Amino acid sequence: MSEDQNWMYNGWSHNGAHSDEWVAKTTAFLNHAFSLSKTSKIRCPCRKHENFKFLDKTSITKDLCRLGFMPGYEVWEHHGEASTMVAPEEDEDDDRAYVDRMDEMLEAIQPEFDLNSEDPPTPEVQMFFKLLKASEEPLHEHTKVTLLAFVTQLLAIKSKYFFSNNCYNDLLKLIGEVLPNPHKLPKDMYHSKVLVKDLGMGYEKIDVCRDNCMLFWKEYEKEEKCLKCGKSR
Numbered sequence: 001m002s003e004d005q006n007w008m009y010n011g012w013s014h015n016g017a018h019s020d021e022w023v024a025k026t027t028a029f030l031n032h033a034f035s036l037s038k039t040s041k042i043r044c045p046c047r048k049h050e051n052f053k054f055l056d057k058t059s060i061t062k063d064l065c066r067l068g069f070m071p072g073y074e075v076w077e078h079h080g081e082a083s084t085m086v087a088p089e090e091d092e093d094d095d096r097a098y099v100d101r102m103d104e105m106l107e108a109i110q111p112e113f114d115l116n117s118e119d120p121p122t123p124e125v126q127m128f129f130k131l132l133k134a135s136e137e138p139l140h141e142h143t144k145v146t147l148l149a150f151v152t153q154l155l156a157i158k159s160k161y162f163f164s165n166n167c168y169n170d171l172l173k174l175i176g177e178v179l180p181n182p183h184k185l186p187k188d189m190y191h192s193k194v195l196v197k198d199l200g201m202g203y204e205k206i207d208v209c210r211d212n213c214m215l216f217w218k219e220y221e222k223e224e225k226c227l228k229c230g231k232s233r
Contacts, residue, residue, distance in 0.1 A: 029076070041055055
């Protein structure tokens with residue numbers, strides 16, 4: 001798949017008279033992409049859907065024949081090519097891992113949504129596509145780490161080590177100063193929470209015993225002392 005990809009566009013015709021090379025290589029492309037998928041659907045790279053919609057093999061074949069490949073998709077990063085490329089730097093391997101995990105999550109949850117309906121998208125489907133877009137938007141142009149992956153992981157670290165909102169904001173400020181511009185780093189805790197809230201991923205603060213004995217949550221929400229060690233909330 002590192003070969004010249006001009007056939008994707010030169011071999012396709014608006015009147016359906018696609019070249020033999022286009023037909024053969026498009027078939028090989030689909031066979032390879034579906035062989036890597038854990039479900040019966042993959043992202044559709046046609047001009048209409050531009051990798052934002054998951055479809056089955058028959059539907060994608062029809063779309064590609066009717067509409068052609070989306071512009072500029074010479075590197076098939078969502079259909080196996082990126083995962084077979086050797087990254088020159090170790091940190092790029094880490095970046096790719098973040099993207100792969102996010103793609104796996106989206107591929108796993110997408111069967112829960114009716115993405116093929118011709119009706120206007122429901123709020124749940126709109127949320128899914130918003131999540132999809134955020135999962136593909138890099139933090140800056142020199143990384144594969146996405147805005148969504150960065151914010152969710154930083155919020156998870158904040159929760160794990162119990163550092164304050166002011167500490168979180170100072171970390172964001174420091175990171176923002178060393179990142180190349182332009183970047184999409186949130187300004188502070190508030191903007192981070194707005195991002196995940198808009199994606200349907202609410203952020204809730206729950207008190208915990210200072211010795212990690214229990215959470216003050218659900219039936220223990222109003223307790224003032226830890227029921228195990230007796231320390232004050």
